[in-house]
Amino acid sequence: MTGEALKFRDPELARALAAKLAHQMTEIGRPVSVMHVCGSHEQAIAKFGLRSLFPKALTVIMGPGCPVCVTDVPEVDEGVVLAEQGVHIATYGDMLKVPGTVRSLADAQALGGKIHVVYSPAQAVELARSMPEQEVVFFATGFETTAVVTAAVIVDNPPKNFSVLSAHKYIPPVMEIVAEMPESRVEGFLAAGHAATITGWAVFEPFVERHKIPVVVAGFEPLDILAGLVELVELVKEGTPRVVNTFPRCVTREGNRAAQAELWRVFRPLGGRWRGIAHVPNGNLRLRDEYAHVDARRRFKIDITKLWDYAPPHLANQCICGDIMAGIRNPYDCKLFNKECLPENPVGACMVSNEGTCKIWHLYGGVPDLSEVPA
Amino acid sequence: MCLGVPGKIVDIDGDIATVDFWGVRRQVRLDIIDEPAAVGDYILNHVGFAIRRIPEESVAETLSLYEQLMAEAADDAMTSDIRGEIAAASAMAPEKGRA
Numbered sequence: 001m002t003g004e005a006l007k008f009r010d011p012e013l014a015r016a017l018a019a020k021l022a023h024q025m026t027e028i029g030r031p032v033s034v035m036h037v038c039g040s041h042e043q044a045i046a047k048f049g050l051r052s053l054f055p056k057a058l059t060v061i062m063g064p065g066c067p068v069c070v071t072d073v074p075e076v077d078e079g080v081v082l083a084e085q086g087v088h089i090a091t092y093g094d095m096l097k098v099p100g101t102v103r104s105l106a107d108a109q110a111l112g113g114k115i116h117v118v119y120s121p122a123q124a125v126e127l128a129r130s131m132p133e134q135e136v137v138f139f140a141t142g143f144e145t146t147a148v149v150t151a152a153v154i155v156d157n158p159p160k161n162f163s164v165l166s167a168h169k170y171i172p173p174v175m176e177i178v179a180e181m182p183e184s185r186v187e188g189f190l191a192a193g194h195a196a197t198i199t200g201w202a203v204f205e206p207f208v209e210r211h212k213i214p215v216v217v218a219g220f221e222p223l224d225i226l227a228g229l230v231e232l233v234e235l236v237k238e239g240t241p242r243v244v245n246t247f248p249r250c251v252t253r254e255g256n257r258a259a260q261a262e263l264w265r266v267f268r269p270l271g272g273r274w275r276g277i278a279h280v281p282n283g284n285l286r287l288r289d290e291y292a293h294v295d296a297r298r299r300f301k302i303d304i305t306k307l308w309d310y311a312p313p314h315l316a317n318q319c320i321c322g323d324i325m326a327g328i329r330n331p332y333d334c335k336l337f338n339k340e341c342l343p344e345n346p347v348g349a350c351m352v353s354n355e356g357t358c359k360i361w362h363l364y365g366g367v368p369d370l371s372e373v374p375a
Numbered sequence: 376m377c378l379g380v381p382g383k384i385v386d387i388d389g390d391i392a393t394v395d396f397w398g399v400r401r402q403v404r405l406d407i408i409d410e411p412a413a414v415g416d417y418i419l420n421h422v423g424f425a426i427r428r429i430p431e432e433s434v435a436e437t438l439s440l441y442e443q444l445m446a447e448a449a450d451d452a453m454t455s456d457i458r459g460e461i462a463a464a465s466a467m468a469p470e471k472g473r474a
Contacts, residue, residue, distance in 0.1 A: 043456075119459055121422065142422075149407070149422045194379050249429070360452065
């Protein structure tokens with residue numbers, strides 16, 4: 001079955017796919033957990049109430065699919081320290097409330113830091129051009145899809161007062177980490193369509209080879225997601241792990257080669273921590289030596305240790321974002337969820353971004369009550 | 376942030392395309408598109424850059440989800456992400472974001 005063959009927003013088809021899933025799960029005869037790694041997938045699942053269509057034995061978990069959420073605390077600290085040094089920081093709006101050790105970028109802004117919200121790295125470059133006497137640092141977050149665009153502006157001769165603080169992350173290595181966690185029961189991955197638009201679906205083949213866990217690339221339509229899950233559960237049932245692309249209208253085997261070339265020309269993978277999850281070998285994207293002149297970490301002295309004299313806010317110790325992103329627990333397991341931790345005053349990063357599990361469940365609800373869904 | 380948004384190319388000047396997103400015209404860079412695009416093609420825009428030329432036979436299916444979402448209230452999470460993607464392809468002047 002492919003995405004091309006689907007007729008969209010067809011309730012009959014949605015019910016048929018749900019019935020197929022139920023039938024597959026009956027045949028498997030035991031609970032199965034699968035994971036997706038994309039905030040947009042979780043938004044669509046929650047918004048369209050897809051969990052009400054999933055069989056009870058099938059658990060669909062959102063993994064570390066929110067780039068803002070996995071930006072590590074010391075990375076936020078670097079941005080805060082730079083702002084306190086008088087550097088202009090340009091970043092995506094979602095980053096402002098993400099907690100650092102003691103301050104977020106929004107806190108730094110309230111204390112007089114010059115923080116600018118941009119939608120695109122190109123806007124950060126324009127900001128630098130508009131004030132040549134000032135240093136402008138683009139605090140870059142996002143997965144490979146977004147990193148290629150940062151790469152594109154870096155190779156396009158940005159002005160001398162422009163540099164990049166890269167917190168970009170690379171998804172394939174974190175799938176390995178999640179698969180290897182002793183608590184993990186994940187038996188299949190639903191990969192995000194648009195990230196795979198860049199990398200191509202073949203990027204997942206070594207993972208499948210190593211872990212014998214199937215990967216299905218799926219789109220963002222409710223029916224795309226259902227069809228992707230049917231394919232994934234089938235692979236689990238048959239015990240035939242491989243990569244299947246159910247989103248051919250956006251994803252090819254090779255992906256966007258021009259974008260990949262740009263990405264790896266500018267960035268190299270480096271091990272580093274993902275907030276709350278683990279050290280992820282090759283999980284961070286850092287600037288290569290050839291682009292040291294654009295690398296904020298090499299252009300400025302950034303001493304984040306001076307922030308560490310303070311104790312972190314005590315509520316932060318109770319935050320379970322890391323376990324939620326690793327798929328071990330869900331927001332309802334958190335004592336703070338929808339109580340002390342709300343979008344207006346988030347304790348953890350997952351409540352900040354529209355792509356964070358906690359924020360999405362706060363907005364749309366997580367697991368709907370089946371009795372409320374009309375037959 | 377990873378969703379991207381489709382739009383139709385109405386003009387191309389070098390590496391910059393003018394793209395129509397539901398009546399809103401924005402500039403989109405073509406530096407890293409997967410294959411050459413022409414006026415009339417649909418592209419997938421992500422933070423101001425085209426990352427994919429959408430094959431003609433897939434345009435209608437690709438647009439359908441977005442058309443539903445564009446009709447939603449602007450504070451819906453998916454809808455605001457899409458509006459953010461359109462704003463990313465702006466006239467490049469820094470502007471207030473979705474913080």
